[in-house]
Amino acid sequence: MKYSIIYLLSVLLITCAYAQKKEFTLSGVIMGADGKALSNVSIVIATIGHSSKSDHAGKFSIAGLPQGKHVVVLSHVGYIPEERTIMMESTPIDLGAIVMQKTNYAIKQVDVLGEIYATTPAGALNKELVDQQYIHRHLGGSLMQTLSRLPGISNIGIGSGQSKPLIRGLGFNRVVVVEKGVKHEGQQWGADHGLEIDQFATGNIEVIKGAASFLYGSDAIGGVIDIKPEPLSEKESLTGSLNFIGKSNNSLYGTSANIQGRTERWVYGGRVSYQRYGDYRIPTDTVHVYDYPVLLHKRKVRNTAGKELNFHVNGGYTTENFQSVFYLSNNSAQSGFFANAHGLEPRRVDTELHDASSRDMQMPYQQVNHFKAINRSSLKIGFHRIEMEAGFQHNFRQEYSQYVNHGYMPPVYPDNMKMPSTLEREYDKKVYSLNLRDRFSVGQHTFVAGINGEYQHNRIGGWSFLIPGFNQRSAGAFLYDRYRLSEKASLHGALRYDYSHIETIEYTDWFPSVVSEVNGVTETAYLARANDLQRTFNSLVWSFGATYDEGDFSMKANVGKSFRVPIAKELAANGVNYHYFSYELGDPALPPEQSYQFDAGLSYSKGKLSLELNPFYNYFSNYIYLNPTPRHDHFYGAGNQIFEYTQSRVLRYGGEIKIGYRFSEVLSTELLAEYVKAEQLSGSKKGYPLPFSPPASFLANMSWEPSTGFLEDSYFAVDLRLVAPQNEIVPPEKKTPGYKLVSVQAGHSLMVYGRPIQINLQVQNLFNTRYLNHTSFYRLIEMPEAGRNIVLSLSVPFDFTNKRKS
Amino acid sequence: MMEKAKNRYMKRIKKLTLFMLLGAFSFSSCEKDNDETTVDNDAPVIDLSGDAFPVQCSTLKRGETFTFKTKFSDNVELGTYSIDIHHNFDHHSHSTEFEECDLQPKKDPVKPFLFIKSYDIPSGQKTYEAVQQIEVPADIDPGDYHFMVSVSDHVGWNTIKGLSISIVE
Numbered sequence: 006m007k008y009s010i011i012y013l014l015s016v017l018l019i020t021c022a023y024a025q026k027k028e029f030t031l032s033g034v035i036m037g038a039d040g041k042a043l044s045n046v047s048i049v050i051a052t053i054g055h056s057s058k059s060d061h062a063g064k065f066s067i068a069g070l071p072q073g074k075h076v077v078v079l080s081h082v083g084y085i086p087e088e089r090t091i092m093m094e095s096t097p098i099d100l101g102a103i104v105m106q107k108t109n110y111a112i113k114q115v116d117v118l119g120e121i122y123a124t125t126p127a128g129a130l131n132k133e134l135v136d137q138q139y140i141h142r143h144l145g146g147s148l149m150q151t152l153s154r155l156p157g158i159s160n161i162g163i164g165s166g167q168s169k170p171l172i173r174g175l176g177f178n179r180v181v182v183v184e185k186g187v188k189h190e191g192q193q194w195g196a197d198h199g200l201e202i203d204q205f206a207t208g209n210i211e212v213i214k215g216a217a218s219f220l221y222g223s224d225a226i227g228g229v230i231d232i233k234p235e236p237l238s239e240k241e242s243l244t245g246s247l248n249f250i251g252k253s254n255n256s257l258y259g260t261s262a263n264i265q266g267r268t269e270r271w272v273y274g275g276r277v278s279y280q281r282y283g284d285y286r287i288p289t290d291t292v293h294v295y296d297y298p299v300l301l302h303k304r305k306v307r308n309t310a311g312k313e314l315n316f317h318v319n320g321g322y323t324t325e326n327f328q329s330v331f332y333l334s335n336n337s338a339q340s341g342f343f344a345n346a347h348g349l350e351p352r353r354v355d356t357e358l359h360d361a362s363s364r365d366m367q368m369p370y371q372q373v374n375h376f377k378a379i380n381r382s383s384l385k386i387g388f389h390r391i392e393m394e395a396g397f398q399h400n401f402r403q404e405y406s407q408y409v410n411h412g413y414m415p416p417v418y419p420d421n422m423k424m425p426s427t428l429e430r431e432y433d434k435k436v437y438s439l440n441l442r443d444r445f446s447v448g449q450h451t452f453v454a455g456i457n458g459e460y461q462h463n464r465i466g467g468w469s470f471l472i473p474g475f476n477q478r479s480a481g482a483f484l485y486d487r488y489r490l491s492e493k494a495s496l497h498g499a500l501r502y503d504y505s506h507i508e509t510i511e512y513t514d515w516f517p518s519v520v521s522e523v524n525g526v527t528e529t530a531y532l533a534r535a536n537d538l539q540r541t542f543n544s545l546v547w548s549f550g551a552t553y554d555e556g557d558f559s560m561k562a563n564v565g566k567s568f569r570v571p572i573a574k575e576l577a578a579n580g581v582n583y584h585y586f587s588y589e590l591g592d593p594a595l596p597p598e599q600s601y602q603f604d605a606g607l608s609y610s611k612g613k614l615s616l617e618l619n620p621f622y623n624y625f626s627n628y629i630y631l632n633p634t635p636r637h638d639h640f641y642g643a644g645n646q647i648f649e650y651t652q653s654r655v656l657r658y659g660g661e662i663k664i665g666y667r668f669s670e671v672l673s674t675e676l677l678a679e680y681v682k683a684e685q686l687s688g689s690k691k692g693y694p695l696p697f698s699p700p701a702s703f704l705a706n707m708s709w710e711p712s713t714g715f716l717e718d719s720y721f722a723v724d725l726r727l728v729a730p731q732n733e734i735v736p737p738e739k740k741t742p743g744y745k746l747v748s749v750q751a752g753h754s755l756m757v758y759g760r761p762i763q764i765n766l767q768v769q770n771l772f773n774t775r776y777l778n779h780t781s782f783y784r785l786i787e788m789p790e791a792g793r794n795i796v797l798s799l800s801v802p803f804d805f806t807n808k809r810k811s
Numbered sequence: 812m813m814e815k816a817k818n819r820y821m822k823r824i825k826k827l828t829l830f831m832l833l834g835a836f837s838f839s840s841c842e843k844d845n846d847e848t849t850v851d852n853d854a855p856v857i858d859l860s861g862d863a864f865p866v867q868c869s870t871l872k873r874g875e876t877f878t879f880k881t882k883f884s885d886n887v888e889l890g891t892y893s894i895d896i897h898h899n900f901d902h903h904s905h906s907t908e909f910e911e912c913d914l915q916p917k918k919d920p921v922k923p924f925l926f927i928k929s930y931d932i933p934s935g936q937k938t939y940e941a942v943q944q945i946e947v948p949a950d951i952d953p954g955d956y957h958f959m960v961s962v963s964d965h966v967g968w969n970t971i972k973g974l975s976i977s978i979v980e
Contacts, residue, residue: 295908295971295973296907296908296909297907297908298909351905351906352904353904410897412927413925416920519927586969632967633968633969634890634967635890635891635963635966636929636963637891639893639928639929643895644893644927644959646893646969648967689966689967690966692850693966732852734852736966736969737967740852
């Protein structure tokens, strides 16, 4: 194992020392079909992995190309990628004007020519790419709700503002969220914790559907959501934007303002976002928590209001060959939980207090602050592109709830306790990360070699106990190679080695529990819930794939092994989750989760029609999950049912279909379908699916984008979503009936004083349909999803560049 | 000419593969419910009718022993059950039942009754009548209590009933 790291590093070093031969320049101008210059188009010399971007005038110039045949790939979100083959002989080449055509479907994709180098080298895996425009059109309560329109993506949500991603039914610690190149670390393991990301402050988002452990290490076993930073400004510019958003369902109002500028080489920018919302409405006035009917005041889900305030500052230095940008951000949010049930536990509510205002947050509520400092740097030396991301994150989460003595806790909260009686849980996490990569080419090979390292420091607080504090360090090294067999076919291979070490911190209850009862004599003790466990994990994973493009037709296939290191909760949980009536027990002997996955992609795009098919087949030799047992425990578990972490063999398969058809220049349709099936092949739940399996769903979209007249620069779209019932469940889930949902989107770009003001209007759940979402946190207490929601957003751009010049 | 024919041939092959894959894909999507017969998706049932005790709004006497009696049933096999009696002097939560009971005013606990116990059910049972003698000590606080009954089946399906009861002098 050690030798492979040394080998990777030496390859990295040796190839850095390669000298260059004769070099030439390639240039050109890129424009759209309307003759307007296209800026920020990615230009990649596919043969050697060299990349650049077009400037604001659409111009680009790439120096230092060696003699010989090269394939140039131009790509831009929303446009059909262009490919040119050039012959570099003894003079510079000017390609002149290159016209790019818009793609004919609403969801932008780049995977036709998947290996675009400025983006993730995901090889032959399936990717979806969304841009800010897509986010504005489909804006949901949180970023993951917005993304869940994509085929194969769903979310686990709680309330109207929190959710976390599910990719093909895998979520929690099985999906990596990367922001600005650094893995986002929050409390991924908990269903009631959302993702601390500002929807307004994202650039393009790449979603990798499939196991990408070879690139991102542990946790990327289900997929990756890679959130790029907002693109850097053009030279000598100072621009800004002001966004407003309002939502009818939870009376949300929000605003986000940013300013960003650049001199020749210095870039800087900042953003402030604020959102505040009230309790959300559902299409019913009574919710049944078990058999107990809970009356809702004005059909509002009591105490689900919240607020969010985010700051971002960035600054850096950029030249043709070197770039280094610092990003600082702070995301703070507070949101209430449904007051009539804390978890699954029914709660009595002071309705007078709670219903006085739909915008206040009473207990129970959560408060989270996420601070991030990231540096992203890259350096081009010859044909090497060396990239680095270094980050520090501090996630601080608190859950507040009235003290209730559960189990053996004392009936009255003792005065001598250090933490307040309302602080139920606290998680304090500090994470240091470092990524280093070198992209370079040798002959027909394009390599990416890299190392990642991370150190986590986790501490806990509050009067209840779920997971112990822990420290974790991990390091990995990988080598990715793309070998071009011909202009049409490429092979992709990757190898990765990881090391990880975790130590959990001892935790003893602050109250005594009954530990034995013999002949009426009870004995009590302060129970040790967690020991100082130490575990070390080593993993070797690989991936191999091929891509083939033949004109309008392209196909790809990939097979790979992925892994995931067990988390602290899976290894060391030993506590009662009173709100779920469960006593959760970890297994300190669990090995890393291992999975083998086959992915394929077929796409065909010609004229008005585009088709895409992405099936997958996945086998877990040991899937780790929380298994409800038939047993109850009255000592350590305070009378609750025992849920224990266990592993089983699991088979998963499914896929997505996308069909796009353009009836005319202005009218188009899109059909998306997703399906995933999971089955446990061993253990006590043999024959059962995995928890949180999303039901099959189908989405039909019709879009009208008039290109002339009064309605120029407008769009009107209707989405019809059909969701199948989910009858494949595992304890403690419930069968969820299917449903139909209709939503509409419209928008217009209005010119006011020469500035395009973008207005987007959306009506989600148009018919106020009452339905249950199988993957929603509140599904188990039969809470329907949000009713009709009208979302209005406004975006006003500013350009201070000219003013400053004059 | 040769070139053209070849192209046409290629196209036909492409179309064919595409449709075959599409077909295979949609076919695999359809055969989904074939395993459902083998797994148990039904939770056990707690039957509080007949001579079950306690039920919602029942009253227990301090210093006396009462008989807990409840019928459990499951479509395949019952697992284990547990009983938890804890005070609700602060009205922190309500029961899982429809019927509301008259609650006494909120008060601070001094020595509230706490009873937590789990019990096995003989293996292989589809129905089982649980009977337990439970003693309510004489020195505990009277007032509003919750009586929680939790029963599981052999695969971990679980049913909970939370009853509001009161303990009197």
